Amino acid sequence: MIVVSDTSPLCYLILIGQQTLLQQLYGRVFIPPAVFDELSHPHSPESVQGWAAALPAWVEVLAPQHIADELAALDSGEAAAIALARDLQATVLLIDERTAVRFARSQGFLVTGILGVLVDAANSGLVSLADAFAALEQTNFHRSPTLFADLLKKHGSE
Template sequence: MIVVVADTSPLRYLVLIGEADLLVKLYRRVLIPRSVAAELSPARTPEAVRKWMEQPPRWIDIVESAKAAPTAADLDVGERDAIWLAGERKADLLLMDDREGVEEAVRHGLTVTGTLGVLVRAAEKGWVGLPAVFSKLRNTNSRASPALIGFLLEYDSRRRAT
């Protein structure tokens, strides 16, 4: 079984667009640090995300690291703890969207994908249509680059044509 650790933003966006269950289909289980669970719970968090986190699915494991993660000035606590947990558990994959967090994770030798990568993988398996899920994603506060989304839609169109 592969080990997958998630940061806050991929979970948040997948819940908001109604596609969080793609994670169990792709990876079976997802580990999240307690700090990520906390970031998904405040009153300012969208209601759908808060409700999802109040009773997380059985395939989400909220875990503590064996040691405290070292502080990193440019990262929030969830990103820092997700990177630390992924390294500690020798994760096969880290789910993270934040550019600085991704760069730090790569410096630590981790394999990273984000919300868009999860959606592309699900589209490759025929589970979702990228135009539809990207349209839903645009209705959130996702900072996904329109240019990158356009590139991925073109890739998807070519992939389906072959």
């Protein structure tokens, strides 16, 4: 399985202390240099910067060969992640931002974000979905007021 990640899913997993779920679910994750730069940026949370400074062996930074002009409307990390996913013929693209998700899906990618990762991890018995959502509520993650409750109802509380 080839998995490419944008910044947001990684950042939120780090913030809630669940970044190893990616290794447990996917084994290895590729990120483009633009994503690494966003994670390392001085405005990123300290824990995220620290994680990027000591990048785990299961994360590989790899530059895309070419970023197509059609990706110019997206954030640089999103565009680079989609371009890298194209290059690697990725199985899964981890991305959260709506515009980038719509574009990636229109290109035929299987896309999931932080919530999909957490649901998959809960379904695999790796994490309590209720606990993960409670931790995510302590961050600046944007969502509708009922999203977590709806997902817990659909996927179970544990």
